[in-house]
Amino acid sequence: EIVLTQSPATLSLSPGERATLSCRASQNISTYLAWYQQKPGRAPRLLIYDVSNRATGIPARFSGSGSGTDFTLTISSLEPEDFALYYCQQRSTWYTFGQGTKLDIK
């Protein structure tokens, strides 16, 4: 099983700041990585697929990068609605998710 490790577990920032979230895979997953946002009581929402492609309706402040084993989700300037849980997910060998990074307001 491919294990995805997200860091940090919690990230405390203020609106307007830049957020950088990391996801490390236990083995090479090429570019088969997606990112999701989840708010309390809601289902996850796809943000990014295949490392850097924004899903439909996702604002340009969300971007992704990386390949192989190390990946990054960047939110260029945080809006109030961006404070949530973020998960990465790989599709190289079936489908597994990271444990999540909580982005909260400082």
Added chain:
Amino acid sequence: QLQLQESGPGRVKPSETLSLTCSVSGGSISGYFWSWIRQTPGEGLEWVAYIYYTGNTNYNPSLKSRVTISLDTSKNQISLKLRTVTAADTAVYYCARGRSRWELTGFDPWGQGTPVTVSS
């Protein structure tokens, strides 16, 4: 706008079979992958299974012996059966469509989820 709505029993007794249904409205189930994903506070998000509209299926190896996914195109529904449940199967179960028609590049959109508790 495509909408997915999960339904289930809410509570199931240990050793019994859990049956869930995902009803799709605002679009057809043809042409896409359909998955079940579950979420627990302890284990996080876990992909359970997918079915392609052609009937091709794939299961999480850790659950494969107990799970069956199926679809009913006439009703626009996807179903999941999980046999011999234990407390570890307590979770919120989500139905999700694959983002694209040809590959499962991401799960989008998702239903709102249905909570399931395994308890006697």
